[in-house]
Amino acid sequence: MTAVIDASAVRIDNVSRTFGSGSHRVHALDNVSFDARPGEFVCLLGASGCGKSTLLGILAGIDQPSSGTVDVGGRRVGLMFQDSALLPWLTAGGNVALPMKIRGVPKADRRSRVEELLALVRLAGLADKRPHELSGGMRQRVSLARAFAQEVDVLCMDEPFGALDAMTRDLLHDELERIWRESGVTILFVTHDVREAVRLGDRIVLLSSRPGRVAEIFDVGLARPRRIDSPDVAALAVTVTDRLREEVGRHGH
Amino acid sequence: MVTETTVGPNALHKLPVAPAGDVDITLAGLDALETAVEPRPPLALRVWSATWPKLGAVVIFLLLWQIVVWSGWKPSYVLPGPGEALSDLGNRITTGNFWSAAARTLQRALAGYVLAILIGAIVGLAVARFSLIRSAVGSFITALQTMPSIVWFPLAILLFKLTESAILFVVVLGAAPSIANGVISGIDYVPPLLTRLGQTMGARGLKLYRLVVAPAALPSVVAGLKQGWAFAWRSLMAGELLVVVPGHPSIGSDLEDSRQLLDTVGVLAMMMTIFVIGVLVDAAFNAVDRRMRARRGLLLTQSR
Numbered sequence: 001m002t003a004v005i006d007a008s009a010v011r012i013d014n015v016s017r018t019f020g021s022g023s024h025r026v027h028a029l030d031n032v033s034f035d036a037r038p039g040e041f042v043c044l045l046g047a048s049g050c051g052k053s054t055l056l057g058i059l060a061g062i063d064q065p066s067s068g069t070v071d072v073g074g075r076r077v078g079l080m081f082q083d084s085a086l087l088p089w090l091t092a093g094g095n096v097a098l099p100m101k102i103r104g105v106p107k108a109d110r111r112s113r114v115e116e117l118l119a120l121v122r123l124a125g126l127a128d129k130r131p132h133e134l135s136g137g138m139r140q141r142v143s144l145a146r147a148f149a150q151e152v153d154v155l156c157m158d159e160p161f162g163a164l165d166a167m168t169r170d171l172l173h174d175e176l177e178r179i180w181r182e183s184g185v186t187i188l189f190v191t192h193d194v195r196e197a198v199r200l201g202d203r204i205v206l207l208s209s210r211p212g213r214v215a216e217i218f219d220v221g222l223a224r225p226r227r228i229d230s231p232d233v234a235a236l237a238v239t240v241t242d243r244l245r246e247e248v249g250r251h252g253h
Numbered sequence: 254m255v256t257e258t259t260v261g262p263n264a265l266h267k268l269p270v271a272p273a274g275d276v277d278i279t280l281a282g283l284d285a286l287e288t289a290v291e292p293r294p295p296l297a298l299r300v301w302s303a304t305w306p307k308l309g310a311v312v313i314f315l316l317l318w319q320i321v322v323w324s325g326w327k328p329s330y331v332l333p334g335p336g337e338a339l340s341d342l343g344n345r346i347t348t349g350n351f352w353s354a355a356a357r358t359l360q361r362a363l364a365g366y367v368l369a370i371l372i373g374a375i376v377g378l379a380v381a382r383f384s385l386i387r388s389a390v391g392s393f394i395t396a397l398q399t400m401p402s403i404v405w406f407p408l409a410i411l412l413f414k415l416t417e418s419a420i421l422f423v424v425v426l427g428a429a430p431s432i433a434n435g436v437i438s439g440i441d442y443v444p445p446l447l448t449r450l451g452q453t454m455g456a457r458g459l460k461l462y463r464l465v466v467a468p469a470a471l472p473s474v475v476a477g478l479k480q481g482w483a484f485a486w487r488s489l490m491a492g493e494l495l496v497v498v499p500g501h502p503s504i505g506s507d508l509e510d511s512r513q514l515l516d517t518v519g520v521l522a523m524m525m526t527i528f529v530i531g532v533l534v535d536a537a538f539n540a541v542d543r544r545m546r547a548r549r550g551l552l553l554t555q556s557r
């Protein structure tokens with residue numbers, strides 16, 4: 001065996017993805033390239049329709065690029081959807097247990113692990129609740145616990161807090177940051193909210209729209225823990241927002 | 254030595270749970286605010302509130318019937334009143350003949366229904382899964398479903414003579430298309446998001462079907478089963494009137510016997526029996542359906 005020091009957990013290399021053909025052809029992603037280091041928190045920022053979900057789908061292995069490659073070095077990739085996508089016929093615990101059931105983890109192990117994971121997202125003791133009995137924020141936390149139940153090394157999150165009220169979202173930012181630091185997973189976090197990206201990310205990959213390209217990559221470099229309403233975050237958010245507007249503005253004429 | 258800079262696949266096994274802090278307390282507060290549920294009324298009250306409208310409807314129906322009898326539209330030996338019919342039914346249910354006829358009918362219904370479920374499920378799955386099969390037979394299923402079951406009897410009698418098999422044949426043909434259609438539309442309408450979700454968690458093929466597709470399709474499958482039962486029951490009643498197997502009394506043959514003896518009271522009593530069985534089976538399906546919807550948060554009374 002050759003000793004290779006793998007400096008990146010995710011390597012996205014010249015990935016393009018087109019949908020349809022002829023006049024209906026949509027160029028969702030065009031030569032997108034960037035890396036994420038192991039344990040890094042990367043935010044993907046872009047206007048809606050710029051191919052963010054498409055990129056995550058490719059990373060999670062449920063879609064293929066039209067050209068280019070993604071390399072995750074054999075790591076397990078989990079995907080968390082915008083809508084919590086809990087299965088309505090299962091309890092919260094049943095949802096968290098599902099990925100383990102699929103992998104064939106024995107029942108007794110599943111049960112204790114479900115309790116651990118629910119405690120991790122501060123939902124201890126709620127394993128028997130049904131998704132419709134939980135609030136939006138709680139459902140997203142169940143969904144997060146379920147993503148971790150896949151024993152992932154790379155977690156892709158597709159606008160996970162987009163539908164939550166501001167207060168719940170801020171609290172979940174703190175929770176997510178804590179879990180990320182404790183677990184050491186690599187996170188690719190998709191959002192269209194600039195402040196959220198600055199609040200959470202080590203780096204921000206700004207995508208342009210139609211076709212989706214990497215417009216710029218920002219190093220955040222602010223000390224953690226951060227607050228979404230701190231002046232540092234606000235200042236960087238202004239810079240990123242200006243750049244995002246410039247990208248979106250190119251489509252106005 | 255290989256320098257391992259990546260996180261191993263089981264990195265999360267040793268996750269500590271963070272001590273409770275401000276975030277925890279605020280989150281708990283939000284959770285409590287957002288999940289207040291109304292207490293459910295006690296069981297007796299729920300049963301009563303589901304039952305009294307049905308009882309009321311029955312009473313009104315019997316009253317209308319009695320009014321028609323009182324009006325003298327038909328002589329009372331042609332159209333007896335509900336009192337006579339009910340007391341005749343009361344006498345019948347104390348006899349062994351009634352129960353063995355009912356048992357035979359129910360056993361035929363069950364056998365035909367189970368066979369229809371097997372065939373319907375297999376055909377439904379095949380159509381949903383393979384587009385060639387769908388384009389070949391998909392549209393014939395609905396055509397079969399709309400064919401009145403009675404038109405099958407001439408063929409059934411020629412094929413099987415006056416036997417149990419003739420009845421079974423028609424019951425299965427009546428019920429299987431509805432069940433197949435329930436399975437097909439159930440699978441067709443599984444939200445793609447759920448299928449994608451199952452795939453990202455590594456479920457493929459049979460596992461994906463068992464853990465994601467089948468439960469997601471269940472509501473439509475149950476609807477198909479319910480409709481399939483209705484068709485099975487109708488076909489069976491038609492069959493028992495037409496195909497009287499010698500020495501095998503049944504609800505349908507008792508009904509036919511009463512007609513031949515010009516025993517209107519008996520006809521009405523047997524029809525009430527058929528109706529009551531229909532009501533009971535419907536109640537059972539509704540209970541299953543309600544339970545399923547309640548679990549999935551689809552019942553209006555349960556929503557916040």
Ligand SMILES: Nc1ncnc2c1ncn2[C@@H]1O[C@H](COP(=O)(O)OP(=O)(O)O)[C@@H](O)[C@H]1O
Binds near residue numbers: 019050053054
């Ligand atoms: N399965 C598909 N078929 C056709 N077009 C698609 C499909 N998926 C996505 N697209 C198109 O690709 C573009 C990017 O979509 P998406 O990745 O969902 O964007 P985002 O998540 O950034 O909002 C959009 O223009 C969308 O219409």
Ligand SMILES: [Mg+2]
Binds near residue numbers: 052053054158
């Ligand atoms: Mg999207």
